[in-house]
Amino acid sequence: MSSNKPNMTPENASPQYIPGSAGGENEKKPGVRISSGNRADNSTPGSKILGEPIMEVRGLNLSYSGKQALKNINIAFLKNRITALIGPSGCGKSTLLRCLNRMNDLVDGVEITGETLFGGRNIYQPFIHVSELRKTVGMVFQKSNPFPKSIFENVAYGPRIHGVKNQSDLGGLVERSLKAAALWEEVRDRLHDSALGLSGGQQQRLCIARALAVEPEVLLMDEPCSALDPIATAKIEDLMGDLKDKYTIIIVTHNMQQAARVSDFTGFMLMGELVEFGVTTKLFQNPDDKRTIDYITGRFG
């Protein structure tokens, strides 16, 4: 994707959308209504314009070999915010997430209709370079998957692919990425050891560092803490708070406390539908939908 998107550059966006403030004064730019996705926008009392979306999904349907996995999803992800997706297993959270960087393209027999916009442009249009898109929309997987290479090479992999050759540039980039992923202090003395020798939590943070090294704008995280102990989880949650300043984060999680702790917005999905979407505190304290209530009170799924 080209970096000069019409209205999405961080420079002109950030000053206008101060966290928490409503974006009412901005009429020209398309704001988004945060509401329970499947209902009419104005029927939700909480709906209000909160900021500028960096990614937006409109009327998305997806089926795997004819089996529908996503049904008419409408959602917007705001810049420099953390959006959490929750829902019972198999409801389509990962599928939705993987639509955002077109990882679903790899699956045979997948069929997608509807629009997925990044910076106002549909990323499923034929002229879009998928690799460029994935560079801008990074991803961290549920199961940490470092390459069987050294720590340094893991982080340097992406930049190398994208043409960074100079060794000192790479070194600086690796250091910055590892620092941003709060891993630097732990690995600075063994950058050239195998990444597979790291602990699970360290490996996951390495994967985050690796994703940050290509300098994405959006970071998709699919249950990044599900295999980690509470301390490692806490580290990554702290990390997300720090990363928020620079990146937009979309996280899938099974852990509702986690969603409540880290996210600004939360979407609740059920059987391929986005049942409810809104500000996290509202969704957890005063949900609109009966199914949401059931789920977060543990009566369901």
Add this chain to the structure above:
Amino acid sequence: MTGGALAFCLIMVTGLVALIMANGLGFFWPGDIYRFTLKDGREIAGQLVEREQIPGSDTNVPGGLFRIKVKQANRDLYGTDFVWIDESAITKKDKPADAILIHRREWGDFIGVIVEVTDAGKSVAKGPQEGLKFLKSLLPQADATLAAIYAIEKGDIGQINYRQDALRLEIKKLEIKGEGARFKKAGIEAQIAELGKQYAIQSARIDELKKKQTANVKLTAAGGVEKELPLQTVVRVISPNTEGVIGKTLIYMERLWEFLSGDPREANTEGGVFPAIFGTVMLVLIMSVIVTPFGVVAAFYLREYAKQGTLVSIVRIAVNNLAGVPSIVFGVFGVGFFIYFVGGGLDRMFFPERLPAPTFGTGGILWASLTLALLTLPVVIVSTEEGLAQIPKGLREASLALGATKFETTWRVALPAALPSIMTGLILAMARAAGEVAPLMITGVVKLAPALPLDGYWPFVHLERKFMHLGFHIYDVGFQSPNVDAARPMVYTTTLLLLLIVVFLTLGAIMTRNRLRKKFAGSAV
């Protein structure tokens, strides 16, 4: 149950190797020379080869039921190298101290007693002891003269022949081109004439050297026959009955070295097998260089790029079945496709001046390697595919999610991860290729190759040349040679060598694979 099967296999394999070793390793050991006096007054001298019960004889009678096989040598005198003697016919058996064994360049070994050594017709040493001492002192000089002659023949004269041939081809080329070349032609002919003069000079040098070869050794063989051997026909003189263990060990080492590094003599039944070792190793290496990229690319295509469907399944089944096709079928394909079609085409295009003598249109190490590569291709494809299938999906996704293209992911993630499997495939391919003989026999192996496929003449690597191969050597020596009895130990020795070479090549590949594995699993830059 499975343990039993495993043990059985192990016993079979060790038994096989032990048999080959027992038969092959003793070949170079200089056995003692015995002299047997028989009841009929005959005298036979030679080395003991084996002892067996006379077929059909009564085992209850003590003594006299066994016979022995003796290598009496002196094929030119007696007609055969070996005789069977009934033990009951022997009246006396002893080890004469003055009996010696001479390895000759022709006619095999000679066993006898030295009478005298002469030089230019004059006697220089008389009697067995004097004679042996003198003979041994003369040998290095004689060897040096021979080496000098050989060097001129192979080196200088070889060079002249090579250049003359090249010039003649040049003329032919000009003739094919037609007019306007007469002037050039005259120049080339002058060059050829000049080379002819040089040739005369070199032959004169050889004649000069040959004049030095004046020494002879006169011996008596068992039975009283006298024989005079020119010194230059003597390779080695051994006095096994007076030689101690250390002396014999030295002789053993010397012969082993000759075997490994020398050229064959006497229709391959004696001397060394170096050209065959060279041919075998080179063949396998060329094969590996060809089969690896093709197999790997094919496997990557099948697994990573081709749309998985019936067609790919059919291709896969076909590839797997290719591994079961008899190797001679590949040989026939090699002859028909590589040699006649590709080779013939190359000849017509690039070497018209040499026709009708073929250059590439005949068997050669390149075509044999290609045929073997085809033969082993399925092994490499299958194991590479297995390796690719084992790569965790997460690794590829990680790479793609970082914005790598499919090709970059294949190149930087899948290929390194699949390397150990590729090496495994290569190891299996090498093991199979090193042992194949049938397809080679029709694609370029010969009994005796005039030159190695690698030498000092431009372009140094001569892939069109015919070559020797240990597997074929075994067949040839063991079953095609005029003197099968004499060659039998050589068969075992060569077999052992072939086994060793396969083991070494495979071990080399396994070590490479282990290094790669470690690199794959451990630290890497």
